[in-house]
Amino acid sequence: MIAIGCDHAGIDLKPSVIEVLKEMGLPYKDFGTFSHDRVDYPVYGELAARAVASGECERGIIMCGTGQGIGIAANKVHGVRCAICADCYSALMSREHNDANMIALGARVVGTEVAKMILRTWLGAAFEGDRHARRVGQITKLDKGETLQP
Numbered sequence: 001m002i003a004i005g006c007d008h009a010g011i012d013l014k015p016s017v018i019e020v021l022k023e024m025g026l027p028y029k030d031f032g033t034f035s036h037d038r039v040d041y042p043v044y045g046e047l048a049a050r051a052v053a054s055g056e057c058e059r060g061i062i063m064c065g066t067g068q069g070i071g072i073a074a075n076k077v078h079g080v081r082c083a084i085c086a087d088c089y090s091a092l093m094s095r096e097h098n099d100a101n102m103i104a105l106g107a108r109v110v111g112t113e114v115a116k117m118i119l120r121t122w123l124g125a126a127f128e129g130d131r132h133a134r135r136v137g138q139i140t141k142l143d144k145g146e147t148l149q150p
Helices: 014-023 041-054 068-075 088-096 112-124 131-143
Strands: 002-006 028-030 059-064 082-084 102-106
Touching (some): 002 041, 014 028, 041 059, 041 068, 068 082
Parallel strands (some): 002 059, 059 102, 082 102
């Protein structure tokens, strides 16, 4: 299950996200928003992020105007590694090297077709583990409030 969420600035990109999920046969849960009325992006970033962090959803896709605000908000939820991406290479590396479990897209930054390419890349990629697992483990320690310093 894929969590999706957006604010009013990201809502026009949501149908394209859903199109990709359906095309790839991936079930999703939509955490809103559901209209163009102005809303606060942290609310919807948190809803999707908590679904991912709890295990209710395997991964999450969130959208706002730039992807920055909603991505930063999602990253404040313990257990979330949200990559803010505007290109396919960053999306690929966020999965293969960083095991990103969420991606944030900027609806005012990337066009619809680029967003679909980014999502297909991100959703189709897998974590490589190996040397990257140690680094993701370090990120997890930081997320828990621990230090990496001796």
